[in-house]
Amino acid sequence: MKFFFCLLLALGILLPLSLFAQEAVTATVSEVRVEAEAESDETIQAPYLPPVLGTRIYSGKKTNVIDLDEFPTITNNNYRQALAKTPGLYLSEETTPLLSIGYRGLDPSRVQYTQVLKDGIPIHADQFGYPEAYYTPPLDTVDRIEFLRGGAALLYGPQPGGALNFITHRPRIDRAFSFGSTSTFGSDSYFSNFTYVDGTSGRIGYYGYYDHRESDGFREANSAVALDAGHFKLVLDATTDSRWILSIDAYAEEHGEPGGLTFATGPGTVNYNENRDATSRFFDVFELERYFGSLAWEKDFSEATRLTVTGWGGYYSRFSVRQRGGGFGTLPTGPDADTTSVEHQKFYTEGIEARLRHDYELWGETHTVAGGIQAYHTYSPRQDRRGEIASDRGGELRNDNEREIFYLPLFVENRFHFGRFSIVPGVRLENFWQSVQENVNVDKAAAGTPLADESVSDTVPLFGLGLNYELARKTELYANVSQSYRPVIFTQAVPTGGTTLVPENLQESRAVQYEIGFRGSPRPGLSWDVSGFLLDFDDQIGVIALPDGFSTLANVGRAQHFGVELAGELDLIGLFDAGQTVTPPAPMGKDHQPAPPSRLSLGERIGSLSLYANATLLDAEFVSGPLDGKTPRFAPDYLIRTGLIYRLRDIVKVALLGTFVADSFADDGNTPERFVPAYSVWDLSAEVKVYKDLSLTAGINNLFDEDYYSRITNSGIDPGAGRNYYGGFSIRF
Numbered sequence: 001m002k003f004f005f006c007l008l009l010a011l012g013i014l015l016p017l018s019l020f021a022q023e024a025v026t027a028t029v030s031e032v033r034v035e036a037e038a039e040s041d042e043t044i045q046a047p048y049l050p051p052v053l054g055t056r057i058y059s060g061k062k063t064n065v066i067d068l069d070e071f072p073t074i075t076n077n078n079y080r081q082a083l084a085k086t087p088g089l090y091l092s093e094e095t096t097p098l099l100s101i102g103y104r105g106l107d108p109s110r111v112q113y114t115q116v117l118k119d120g121i122p123i124h125a126d127q128f129g130y131p132e133a134y135y136t137p138p139l140d141t142v143d144r145i146e147f148l149r150g151g152a153a154l155l156y157g158p159q160p161g162g163a164l165n166f167i168t169h170r171p172r173i174d175r176a177f178s179f180g181s182t183s184t185f186g187s188d189s190y191f192s193n194f195t196y197v198d199g200t201s202g203r204i205g206y207y208g209y210y211d212h213r214e215s216d217g218f219r220e221a222n223s224a225v226a227l228d229a230g231h232f233k234l235v236l237d238a239t240t241d242s243r244w245i246l247s248i249d250a251y252a253e254e255h256g257e258p259g260g261l262t263f264a265t266g267p268g269t270v271n272y273n274e275n276r277d278a279t280s281r282f283f284d285v286f287e288l289e290r291y292f293g294s295l296a297w298e299k300d301f302s303e304a305t306r307l308t309v310t311g312w313g314g315y316y317s318r319f320s321v322r323q324r325g326g327g328f329g330t331l332p333t334g335p336d337a338d339t340t341s342v343e344h345q346k347f348y349t350e351g352i353e354a355r356l357r358h359d360y361e362l363w364g365e366t367h368t369v370a371g372g373i374q375a376y377h378t379y380s381p382r383q384d385r386r387g388e389i390a391s392d393r394g395g396e397l398r399n400d401n402e403r404e405i406f407y408l409p410l411f412v413e414n415r416f417h418f419g420r421f422s423i424v425p426g427v428r429l430e431n432f433w434q435s436v437q438e439n440v441n442v443d444k445a446a447a448g449t450p451l452a453d454e455s456v457s458d459t460v461p462l463f464g465l466g467l468n469y470e471l472a473r474k475t476e477l478y479a480n481v482s483q484s485y486r487p488v489i490f491t492q493a494v495p496t497g498g499t500t501l502v503p504e505n506l507q508e509s510r511a512v513q514y515e516i517g518f519r520g521s522p523r524p525g526l527s528w529d530v531s532g533f534l535l536d537f538d539d540q541i542g543v544i545a546l547p548d549g550f551s552t553l554a555n556v557g558r559a560q561h562f563g564v565e566l567a568g569e570l571d572l573i574g575l576f577d578a579g580q581t582v583t584p585p586a587p588m589g590k591d592h593q594p595a596p597p598s599r600l601s602l603g604e605r606i607g608s609l610s611l612y613a614n615a616t617l618l619d620a621e622f623v624s625g626p627l628d629g630k631t632p633r634f635a636p637d638y639l640i641r642t643g644l645i646y647r648l649r650d651i652v653k654v655a656l657l658g659t660f661v662a663d664s665f666a667d668d669g670n671t672p673e674r675f676v677p678a679y680s681v682w683d684l685s686a687e688v689k690v691y692k693d694l695s696l697t698a699g700i701n702n703l704f705d706e707d708y709y710s711r712i713t714n715s716g717i718d719p720g721a722g723r724n725y726y727g728g729f730s731i732r733f
Contacts, residue, residue: 046070047085047527047569048519049146051422051468054298055308055355056155057370057413058148060424060466060480062515062531066145070645072653072687073697074139075184075192075726076213080701081683082139084641084657086147087565087614088162090634092711093720095217096255096286097227099136100711103149103161104535105561105620105635110134113161113486115152119168119247121294121312125347126378127157128405128432129490134318135251135290136166138211138229140182140194143167150515150533153484154411154426154464160484160511160537170245171198171205171235179733184697186726190215205235218721221279222256229253241300249292249314257284257322260716262329262673269330276707276719280331281323283340283391289317304359313350319343323390328673329716332390340387342395351376365419371412378405380490400440401452403490406433413464424466430485433457436493454493458508460485475520478531485510492541507555511537517565523578525571525608535561540625557625559632567614574608577601607648615640622668630670636662636678653687666712679708681720698727 044053046067051059064086068074074081079099083089092100092108102108110132116123124131144167148155152163172178181195191214198207210230217223229251236244259281261272270280292314299307320343325336355372384399413426438444438451464482471477486509517531539555620635622628643657659681666674685699705723712718 044144046144047521047529047567049148052357052368052370052415055306055357055370055372057357057368057415057424057426059415059417059422060468060478061151061155062149062478062480062517062529064147066147068139068142068144070647071655072685072699073182073695073728073730074685075186075697075699075728076190076215077136077139078683078701080659080681081655081657081685082145084643084655084659085567085569085612085614087567087616087639087641088149089147090636090639090661092634093709094711094718095215095219095223095721096225096257097213097253098134098255098286101164102634104533104563104616105559105618105632106161106535106537107632108634111161111164113159115157115159115161115163117156117163117165119294119296120156120165120353121310121351122157122376125316125318125345126349126380126405126490127376128407128487129378129380129403129434129493130345130347131159131489134288135316137168137231138194138209140211141168141196141209141231143169150480150513151426151464151466151482154413154428154462154482157409158428158430158460158462158485158487160486160509160513160535168231168233169198169207171200171207171233171238173200173205173238175199176201180730181732182697182728182730184726184728186215187724188216188218190724190726192728200235200238203237205238206233207235208232217256217258218277218724219258219279220275220277221258222282222284223258223279225253225255227251227253243298245294245296245298247294247296249290251290252288254285254287257281257286257320257715259284259326260329260713260718262716264329264673268327268333270716272329272717272719276722280329280716281326284322285320285393287317287319289315291315306357307354308356309352309354311350311352314348316347316349318345318347321387321391321393326715328714338388338390340390340392340395342385342387342393343382344385345380345382348379349377363418365417367417368415369412370414371410373410374407376405376407378403380404382490396442397440398442399438401436401438403436404434407431420470422466422468424468426464426466426482428462428464430458430460430462432487434487434490434493436490456488456493458487460508472520472522474522477516477518479516481512481514483510483512488541506541507539509537509539509541509555511535525574525610526569528566528568530564530566532564533562537561555625557622557627559620559622559627561618561620561632561635563616563618563620565614565616567612569610569612571603572609572611573603573606577603607646607652610645610647611642612645613640613642627668630668631665633666633668633674634664634676636664636676638662651689655683655685657683657685661710674712676710676712677708679706679710679720681706681708693731693733695730695732696727697730698725700725 046065049058049063079091088104090102090108100108101111103114106113112131116133118137124133146165148163156163177199179197184192194211196209213227215225232248234246258279261270263272270278294312296310322341323332324339325332325334353374357370359366359368380403382401385395386398387395408431411428415422415424435455437453462483467479469477514534519529521527538558540557616639620632622630640660646654661679663678664676666676682703683701684703687697689695702723708720709717
């Protein structure tokens with residue numbers, strides 16, 4: 001009942017607002033209906049994606065466009081600021097370059113339940129066997145972030161947590177050369193530099209950047225970060241109907257892992273209340289390398305038909321060293337403290353995807369069909385070693401296995417368009433083959449368990465249906481029901497421990513998401529979106545203890561995530577201008593004297609002041625299995641973001657951004673030591689152009705020095721950063 005009451009209340013508030021807005025628009029501008037859909041990236045406007053874009057159909061789906069240009073320059077890939085206007089995404093914060101984002105109560109760890117893409121190419125270490133996103137591009141190079149909810153699995157891949165697609169900059173086409181460099185300095189010895197060059201000469205456009213970040217971190221020890229990334233892109237014939245795009249990426253980062261804290265006291269504990277900046281792991285380290293390339297061909301056969309073919313491939317290396325013998329918020333002790341667990345995973349990935357979109361005439365209307373096929377392969381060897389001293393980065397080989405994925409999905413959607421109403425059925429046929437072969441497993445040898453040589457294959461059809469009804473200009477109702485699923489990952493197919501069993505009947509997890517909403521953006525500076533959703537996630541995989549010291553993986557439960565999402569933005573100065581009448585210029589007189597100038601609007605004179613707010617109200621619970629009645633991890637009852645953004649053309653940007661999160665648990669068992677208290681954090685940032693080619697930036701993160709944390713791991717509580725400062729400058733010409 002709470003869910004439906006909140007939805008009705010939101011509709012009751014926003015429907016009159018939308019009608020008022022429509023009256024304001026129609027009183028000043030006659031309505032013009034344009035049926036042609038946006039095609040180029042330059043036409044995309046926040047906050048929503050158009051019904052059809054390129055080779056994809058977004059009609060009948062809940063979408064968001066995160067336009068980073070709306071904010072002052074975001075430094076250090078601060079996703080708390082980047083996600084300020086986007087409901088439904090929970091950020092599990094840490095001070096490393098790694099990213100953890102959850103979706104409507106799904107586990108945020110390394111964005112593993114959400115499909116993550118860069119320019120439409122998946123960037124998880126592996127889409128299926130190891131769906132963790134250790135890499136994301138620097139936000140300095142991101143033009144926009146597209147976020148899809150229901151229906152994303154049919155469009156991009158099976159994960160139930162929607163899709164985040166980072167759309168990066170292409171070369172500018174209005175000049176042969178341009179240059180920009182941004183340097184930022186901050187607390188804890190933070191320094192970053194992002195430098196780029198781009199331009200177009202003749203048929204060839206180019207874009208390249210170098211990104212460097214480093215920091216000592218705020219923890220007492222072992223929290224330093226060093227990151228280097230480079231990118232080069234060539235575009236051939238950018239303005240023609242047949243374009244080639246070549247991209248090459250190089251990325252390397254290393255950071256310390258200072259470990260977690262605890263509220264417990266006693267020998268060896270590292271207590272949060274005594275020192276929230278303390279370190280419990282002094283030798284743990286994580287390293288990542290990624291080298292990737294892609295080649296895309298975009299062909300516009302006509303205004304009605306477009307084809308995109310993209311091929312990609314690369315190498316991904318994940319390396320970690322962790323000292324053994326530690327517990328939850330405790331220092332390593334005992335004989336294990338003199339040893340390390342060394343894990344090295346490599347991923348060799350290649351893929352190719354073709355997408356075609358075609359508009360056709362039927363029953364006197366224009367309809368759209370879009371679909372394609374993808375071929376994807378990953379070979380992923382993994383080795384685990386045991387170091388003999390606390391800082392050892394090598395040692396005795398304990399595990400050696402080879403893992404492989406072949407993936408061949410086919411997908412198609414059709415937008416049937418009848419005046420104001422659209423219906424979009426879709427289907428995706430998932431075909432994948434997974435194999436894991438163990439060459440060495442010391443624990444299994446000691447337990448008498450045979451080495452694994454497992455191969456599984458499956459064909460999973462996914463279906464979806466989207467509906468869209470345009471009430472008035474840029475004001476619409478939408479609904480969607482779509483299936484998704486989560487395959488058995490590498491570590492579940494063949495656990496590296498010697499006492500975990502895998503039953504033959506272990507099934508992939510399946511989800512169905514229902515969504516209905518009402519959104520509008522009838523004029524610049526005014527937008528809203530309110531929706532209700534249900535995410536039904538069944539056959540989740542977990543571990544069940546057995547009486548003989550063994551454990552078994554099993555399909556342990558079903559969770560239902562009910563909720564309401566609300567988002568709105570209003571330009572307060574624009575609202576004032578909407579009620580005013582701008583005096584038109586007087587005609588030239590007989591004496592040919594100049595006409596008096598027209599009166600500029602307030603917004604043209606002093607800028608815009610946008611008030612935004614969004615909220616996710618969530619009721620998530622396991623409804624069957626051993627966790628029946630428990631709350632899924634990181635599923636707070638509310639997540640609210642609000643703030644003010646002031647902009648004066650391209651001269652000044654100032655943002656005050658607030659985040660409010662309810663309490664939650666960091667495990668599905670809801671144990672007391674994994675409780676995450678509610679918290680609120682405010683950020684203040686500014687960017688000012690002081691000269692034609694020079695801008696200054698500054699900011700204060702955690703403005704009111706909130707004592708909080710939003711991430712707990714097996715090593716303990718990972719504290720959030722206290723108040724910290726940064727400032728810098730940008731040069732562009």
